[in-house]
Amino acid sequence: xxxxxxxxxxxxxxxxxxxxxxxxxxxxxxxxxxxxxxxxxxxxxxxxxxxxxxxxxxxxxxxxxxxxxxxxxxxxxxxxxxxxxxxxxxxxxxxxxxxxxxxxxxxxxxxxxxxxxxxxxxxxxxxxxxxxxxxxxxxxxxxxxxxxxxxxxxxxxxxxxxxxxxxxxxxxxxxxxxxxxxxxxxxxxxxxxxxxxxxxxxxxxxxxxxxxxxxxxxxxxxxxxxxxxxxxxxxxxxxxxxxxxxxxxxxxxxxxxxxxxxxxxxxxxxxxxxxxxxxxxxxxxxxxxxxxxxxxxxxxxxxxxxxxxxxxxxxxxxxxxxxxxxxxxxxxxxxxxxxxxxxxxxxxxxxxxxxxxxxxxxxxxxxxxxxxxxxxxxxxxxxxxxxxxxxxxxxxxx
Numbered sequence: 001x002x003x004x005x006x007x008x009x010x011x012x013x014x015x016x017x018x019x020x021x022x023x024x025x026x027x028x029x030x031x032x033x034x035x036x037x038x039x040x041x042x043x044x045x046x047x048x049x050x051x052x053x054x055x056x057x058x059x060x061x062x063x064x065x066x067x068x069x070x071x072x073x074x075x076x077x078x079x080x081x082x083x084x085x086x087x088x089x090x091x092x093x094x095x096x097x098x099x100x101x102x103x104x105x106x107x108x109x110x111x112x113x114x115x116x117x118x119x120x121x122x123x124x125x126x127x128x129x130x131x132x133x134x135x136x137x138x139x140x141x142x143x144x145x146x147x148x149x150x151x152x153x154x155x156x157x158x159x160x161x162x163x164x165x166x167x168x169x170x171x172x173x174x175x176x177x178x179x180x181x182x183x184x185x186x187x188x189x190x191x192x193x194x195x196x197x198x199x200x201x202x203x204x205x206x207x208x209x210x211x212x213x214x215x216x217x218x219x220x221x222x223x224x225x226x227x228x229x230x231x232x233x234x235x236x237x238x239x240x241x242x243x244x245x246x247x248x249x250x251x252x253x254x255x256x257x258x259x260x261x262x263x264x265x266x267x268x269x270x271x272x273x274x275x276x277x278x279x280x281x282x283x284x285x286x287x288x289x290x291x292x293x294x295x296x297x298x299x300x301x302x303x304x305x306x307x308x309x310x311x312x313x314x315x316x317x318x319x320x321x322x323x324x325x326x327x328x329x330x331x332x333x334x335x336x337x338x339x340x341x342x343x344x345x346x347x348x349x350x351x352x353x354x355x356x357x358x359x360x361x362x363x364x365x366x367x368x369x370x371x372x373x374x375x376x377x378x379x380x381x382x383x384x385x386x387x388x389x390x391x392x393x394x395x396x397x398x
Contacts, residue, residue, distance in 0.1 A: 043101040043102075043104070043105065043354070044101065044104055044105060044108070044136075045142070045143065046076060046136065046139045046142060046143055049079070049104065049108075049135060049136050049139075050077075050079075052108050053066045053079055053081060053108075053135075054066070056081070056108065056111050056112050056115050057081075057115075059112075059115065059116060060083075060115030060116060063083060063114075063115045063126070064081055064082070064083045064111055064114070064115040065081070065082045065083075066079055066080070066081050066082075067079070067080055067082075068080075069134075069223055069226070069227055070219060070220075070222065070223030070226065071219060071223075072138065072139050072140045072149065072150075072219060072220055073140060073149055073150055073151040073155065073218065073219050073220070074140045074150050076139040076140060076143075077139075078134065078136075078137060078139065078220065078223045079134070079135065079136070080132060080133070080134055080227060081107075081111050081132070081133045081134075081135065082130065082131070082132050082133075083111060083114045083115060083126065083130075083131050084114070084125065084126040084127075084128075084129045084130045084131050085126060085127065085130065086126070086127055086128040086129040086130050087130070087235060088128055088129050088130070088239050088240075088372055088373075089129070089130050089132065089231050089235050089237065089238045089239050089240070090129055090130070090131045090132070090239065090240040090242070090368065090369065090372060091132045091133075091134075091227070091228065091231060091238050091240065091241045091242070091335075092107060092131070092132070092133045092134070092241075092242045092244070092365065093133070093134040093135075093137050093224060093241075093242075093243060093244065093326070094106075094107055094133075094134070094135050094136065094137070094244040095135070095136045095137055095138050095139070095141070095142050095244075096137045096138055096189050096190045096220070096224075096243065096245075096326065097138065097141065097147045097148075097188075097189070097190060097245060097246070098138045098139075098140070098141020098142040098143070098144060098145060098146050098147060098148070098149070099141070099142075099145050099146050099147055099246070100147075100244070100245050100246035100342075101142065101246075102244070102246065102342050102354070102357045102358055102361055103135075103244025103245070103340065103342075103361055104135045104136055104142075104244075105354075105358045106244070106358050106359075106361035106362045106365060107133045107135040107244075107365075108135060109358070109362055110133075110362060110365060110366070110369075111133060114126065114131070121370075124373055124374070125369060125370075125373045128372070128373045128374075129369065129372060129373055130235070131369070132227065132231065134223075134224065134227065137189070137220050137223070137224055138189050138220050140186075141186065141189075144179070144184070146179040146186075147173075147179070147188060148173045148179070148181065148185075148186030148187055148188055148189070149186045149187055149189050149218055149220055150184060150185075150186050151185065151186050151187055151218060152174075152185050153168040153169075153172055153174070153185065156168075156169075156217045159217070160201045160217065162201065162202070162203050163201060163203055163206060163217075165203070166203045166206040166207070167206060167207040168206075168207060169187065169191075169192075169206055169207050169208060169215065169217065170191075170207045170208050170209055170210070171187055171188040171191040171192065171208075171210075171214075172185065172186075172187055173185060173186055173187065173188065187217070187218050189218050189220045189221050190243075190325050190326060191210065191214050191322075191324045191325065192214040192215060192216060192217060192218045192220075192221035192324070193213075193214045193216070193221055193224075193225065193323075193324055193325055193326045193328070193329040193330075194213040194214050194215060194216060194323075194324065194329055195213065195279075195282055195323060195328070195329040195330075195332035195333055196213075197225055197228070197229050197329075197333065199213070199215065199216060201215040201216070201217055208324070210322065210324070211321055211322065211323075211324075212323070212324060213323050213324050213329075214324035214325075214329075221326075224326060228241075228330060228333075232333070237334055237335070238330065238333075238334075238335045239335065239336060239372065240294060240335060240336045240337075240338070240368060240372060241326070241327065241330045241331075241335040241336070241337050241338075242337075242338045242340065242365065242368065243325075243326055243327050243337070243338070243339055243340070244340045244342075244361060245339065245340060245341045245342070246341065246342045246343070246344060247262060247316070247341040247342070247343060247344075248343070248344070248393075249343055249344060250262065250314065250343065250391035250392060250393055251391070251392045251393070251394065251395050252312055252313075252314050252389050252391070252392070253314065253389045253390040253391060253392040254389065254392070255389075255395070256395040257312045258312065258343065259312055259313070259314045259343050259391055260309050260310065260312040260313065260342070260343060260356075260357070260360055261302070261312075261313050261314075261340060261341065261342055261343070261360050261361070261364065262313070262314045262315065262316040262339075262340075262341040262343075262391050263295045263298050263299065263313065263314075263315065263316065263338060263339060263340060263341070263364070263388070264295065264315060264316035264317075264318065264338075264339040264341075265288065265291030265292045265294060265295045265336070265337055265338060265339075265385065266288070266291070266318050266320070267320060267321075267322050267323075267325055267327040267328040267331055267337065267339070268321055268322065268323050268328045268331060268332060269321050270286065270288055271283035271286050271332070272286065279323070279332055282332040282333070282334075285332070285333060285334030286331065286332060286334065287334060287335075287336060288331075288382075289382040290336035290377075290378075290382075291331065291336045291337050291338065292382040292383075292385035293336070293371075293377050293378065293380045293382055293385075294336045294337075294338045294368055294371070294372075294377060295338055295385055295388070296377075296380045296381075296382075296384055296385055296388075297367040297368050297370075297371035297372075297376075297377045297380065298313075298338060298340075298364040298365075298367045298368060299313055299367075299388055300367060300380075301363050301364060301366065301367025301370075302360065302363055302364055302367070305363065309356060310356075310359075310360055310363065313388065313389075314388065314389050314390060314391040314392075315385075315388045315389065315390050315391065316339055316341050316391060317391065318390070327339055338368060340361055340364060342357050342360065342361065
């Protein structure tokens with residue numbers, strides 16, 4: 001019996017479940033503004049996540065399996081939920097940044113649907129795909145409702161003595177500010193990845209920078225890396241990796257429409273194109289066209305909602321080169337990759353628009369799942385990705 005079930009009895013929990021509402025009846029609330037700092041108790045916390053995962057596993061009668069695959073730096077379980085038996089692998093993770101919580105709710109809603117429905121569409125999904133979800137990677141940051149995990153540089157040095165005389169990593173937060181990082185330091189976990197999945201931290205690679213590889217010095221990044229490696233070992237490839245985030249308040253380029261969701265399949269310079277020579281060892285596996293097709297599946301699923309806020313979709317910044325992110329590292333390892341960037345941080349919204357934003361993520365994820373299941377994603381023209389409007393920081397593109 002794994003540790004998850006030692007902690008939680010699904011039978012006992014069945015009578016006291018966290019109700020994750022379906023989002024079809026939710027109405028968007030008033031538009032938030034930059035600087036809003038609202039209560040977030042309507043979102044799922046770590047204890048509620050445990051209860052909900054137990055309930056999903058129990059009611060699915062084994063269709064959804066849940067296990068502990070690692071621990072945060074503060075000792076909280078990192079859970080992996082798996083559903084489906086197909087040979088095409090879709091890996092989805094949320095809350096690598098602890099104040100970006102919408103994706104967690106969307107993942108749980110999808111797991112509940114796939115675990116309980118006997119519709120022909122769901123049966124086909126489960127036959128074709130193995131869907132693996134890590135709904136709360138950075139549970140320590142989630143409990144603090146902040147971006148970074150909870151970890152001191154001294155703990156890194158204790159784990160990796162070869163780093164004793166180097167400057168702390170550039171993504172180490174330990175200065176005063178709204179989250180009191182000077183009193184409670186931590187790392188941006190999403191800058192701690194390396195396309196060399198067996199990389200061991202080396203002193204000469206520190207402090208690094210945002211355009212360089214990461215190091216796998218945080219237990220959260222190590223856990224996601226290990227899940228990825230195990231899936232590659234079992235299936236030969238992780239076909240799709242989706243990373244669920246929040247962002248600021250951009251507009252759809254050339255309009256006055258506030259972006260609901262930005263997406264992207266581009267995180268590193270193409271190893272097969274100009275400027276990509278530094279990634280030459282990964283060129284044979286890199287599949288930018290598939291990433292673009294996956295993003296089109298998201299875009300098309302949301303455009304099918306008709307003239308509404310669900311169609312206010314843009315491309316995230318396309319001029320980035322971030323091999324130290326999970327998306328960049330896994331793209332270089334051959335996965336089709338998709339970034340979801342819901343507008344606004346969780347504190348900017350509180351309960352405002354929560355239902356609509358969760359439904360946006362669900363709809364986009366199901367666009368990927370459906371497209372990979374029936375193969376229709378491969379019929380999309382990758383070049384159409386370039387026609388998705390860009391994000392702008394000013395209305396009407398001014």
